[in-house]
Amino acid sequence: MTLTMNEIKRFFKRKIIPENWKPTGLTKEIYVKLSEPIVRQAVAWQDEEGRIIDPFMKEETSTTTARFVGALGFLISAGRCLDLVDVCIKSMDKGCKDLYYSFKRPLPGPEFYVKELMRGYLALRDKAGKKLVRRWERYLGEYEPEKKYAAVFSKMKPENIRNFCTFALAGEEFKNSYKIADNIEFIEKYLRHTKKFFTEFGMYRDPGDPMTYDWVARMNLSLLKFFGYKGKNSKWLNEILKKGGLTTLFFLSSTGEAPYGGRSNQLHHNEATIALICEYEARRYNQIGEKEIAGAFKRAARLATLSIKKWLSLSPIRNIKNGFPPEIEHGRELSYGYYSAYSLLIASQLGFAYLVADDSIEEKPAPSEIGGYVLYLPDAFHKIFSTCCGYHLEIDTRGDQRYDATGLGRIHKSSIPSESGLSTSIVSNPNYRVCVKPSSRNIAIGPGWENARRERYWLSDFSKEIEEIKLKKIREEKEETEFNITYKGKFKDCTMVSETYKINTKGVEITYKINKNKILVQVPLLETDGLNKAKMEVGRKGFKVSYIGHTYDVKCIAPEDVNTFLEPFSAPNRNGIYKIGGFKTKGNQIKCNFSLH
Incomplete structure (x- = not known):
């Protein structure tokens, strides 16, 4: 299969319904159900200042506190975990301070913090004191991205500015959509830079071609569009995300799992990220009347989510696809991938999938359930x-x-x-x-x-x-x-x-x-x-x-x-x-x- 649009349309026009096929019966509440135990587990890791301390490393690992805020913020917005509002406020305040004052206490990858803290801001802005909310708005809005972020031209060779940059783009558009900041020139400059790293299949190339960082980058750029980006590169972005989305449909396993390949693989945030992308693409195709393709993306989102359910149902939850006790860290990357950050990342990604999801879209069979193709x-x-x-x-x-x-x-x-x-x-x-x-x-x-x-x-x-x-x-x-x-x-x-x-x-x-x-x-x-x-x-x-x-x-x-x-x-x-x-x-x-x- 070469994945031309005509070929894709012919595939779906066949309207093949596999034997014994039936809808999952799920709604976006599945994202809430799977996320809440992860977040409640992490509450015990919060220290007196509000930082989230990894239970095995015995220190705060990169992005953990921000991801806790993003995941808990989503649940609060969904009407859950209302008993944890004060807990979220505490970590939100610390996360915003850490981001703003990172010139004093450097953060690895400050780009990763922004969309998570914005999720917390939306959940808490009518629950925290006005003075505190104004402070968060200042911390999130009153800095220059070129000075704040790590993966920028002033600090790094252009060829090395890869997936980190896409987190900055999503975060900046999120801020723009709520009038926290307006850094459209930054967005346009780095979106132009991002173009060179896409393949003819709409896949994003991080160094070494790890599969994970294809869909991670596309997830961030999908959120960029979802948050309202309509700038100079909007047409190109629409088309490249469409190509990548269709490729995703055809490389997903018949079990719903993400492909293997390269670093960060076999971690459950991969399927959560793909669910987010598929929810975005389902919404896109539904809006233009392509109901079969929209339904296939909706189905793929749910199959990806169901594929990790058994691991997230264990206690403690497993963030990697194995049953070893989490403290053994079997399967963790040698230099990152810590349990606290990467379990909370699952919950955060499911939260963004919830935000994007449109439950009015009817499920249709996904290509992996129909079969009969080879993708190269x-x-x-x-x-x-x-x-x-x-x-x-x-x-x-x-x-x-x-x-x-x-x-x-x-x-x-x-x-x-x-x-x-x-x-x-x-x-x-x-x-x-x-x-x-x-x-x-x-x-x-x-x-x-x-x-x-x-x-x-x-x-x-x-x-x-x-x-x-x-x-x-x-x-x-x-x-x-x-x-x-x-x-x-x-x-x-x-x-x-x-x-x-x-x-x-x-x-x-x-x-x-x-x-x-x-x-x-x-x-x-x-x-x-x-x-x-x-x-x-x-x-x-x-x-x-x-x-x-x-x-x-x-x-x-x-x-x-x-x-x-x-x-x-x-x-x-x-x-x-x-x-x-x-x-x-x-x-x-x-x-x-x-x-x-």
Whole structure:
């Protein structure tokens, strides 16, 4: 799928209703329901001054207090947590002071504070004393953005001014819409700068192409428009957000989850952010009479939100997609991503989704529920997505080995817990914390080979060595989708790897082929998500993993003379800990089937 507007319209004009499909029955109150426990949990972290102290770091981490104000402010505006008004006022006052006086006590990323504090301002301006409210208005309005913010031309090389800038743009327009400040020249200047970082698919490129900071940037720019921006770059912004929104619809998993890829991945604020974007796009398409597309975005927002519900229902809540105790911080980035800030970020993003949501829009099936397509992002992001018959695949064709291995890193099926198969690949030197020894190699579902010296090599370990990637789409229909990926490069003892994927109701069939003998295939098999243990069975030509009422079957279909093996080590990713199963044969081709039940 190339995502032209005509192609998109043809897709939705088919008006396919999947079997047993029904609306979720949700309203925007789901955002309130999921946010309130997060905020109430954080009340105990407030110190005497009003700052929010991380329970594990034992100090205030960047943006935490502001995000607490934004999240609690949203709930107060929605008529909830009225018993916490004084708590919110205390943190609001401290957050505003910290922002205003950051020239004395520097803040990392002051851009992040503004829209959160504005959310608090709206909730509290008729509940706090007039003198206090006027002080907040002065703190928020009486500074020059170019002097206050970190990611500006006067302090940073232009090529380094990336997603931070989009937070400033959203915050400044939020202030403008309530006459707190008018910094339209700043908005226009940095919006022009932002243009150069978008792809033909409407996706935003942060350094290293992390998927998260595509939708984070687009979320901020969607809020910029929602808050009323109609300036010189408005037409361009409308079109680029429209492109990015449509891309989002087609790369979302059939489980509702955001794609993996790069830093800040597998944290639940990703789905909350995508819900916000989808609510904005649903409103946009509804206003121009495109009811099918509007309904698909509404549905996608709700599916994304439902995908994180089970983790937010645990006590304490989990801010990362695993069941490990939060104090272990399994899956957290090495230098950021702290529990307090990134759990409150979930609540804050859900709050903005609530603000944008229009409950009059009727749900329609999302593309991920219909399927029958392959989406290729060839250069920036280097990803292939395919969805068919409830299955969803994500393939990284050139993994950033700090976070992702090359190859098939995701196999999901709708209504099946996403970690049952695989949600993200495994790397040997992760730029995030893990609670056990990292893997001895990079691992995705995919092929390898063995040379005469019995040395083994795996596609998942190669990235820069890949010289050419070709995708051939063979069939894109809702009953069956088929495509081939061919990798060529200077691999050790091998120069070509071919993978042919066929997806239908029987599962995902993959034929692997290399241009030498002794082909191997590896597949991660879940041991534990940190809370629940899986049970694994090893057969002569396959593996079965049983996990919280579901099964993941991996079978070698051909050839007949194949050996099954288990590696002697366990391997962690952000979602859990895995054993690594594999197949080996003397020839150069193996066909496998992967199914979830």
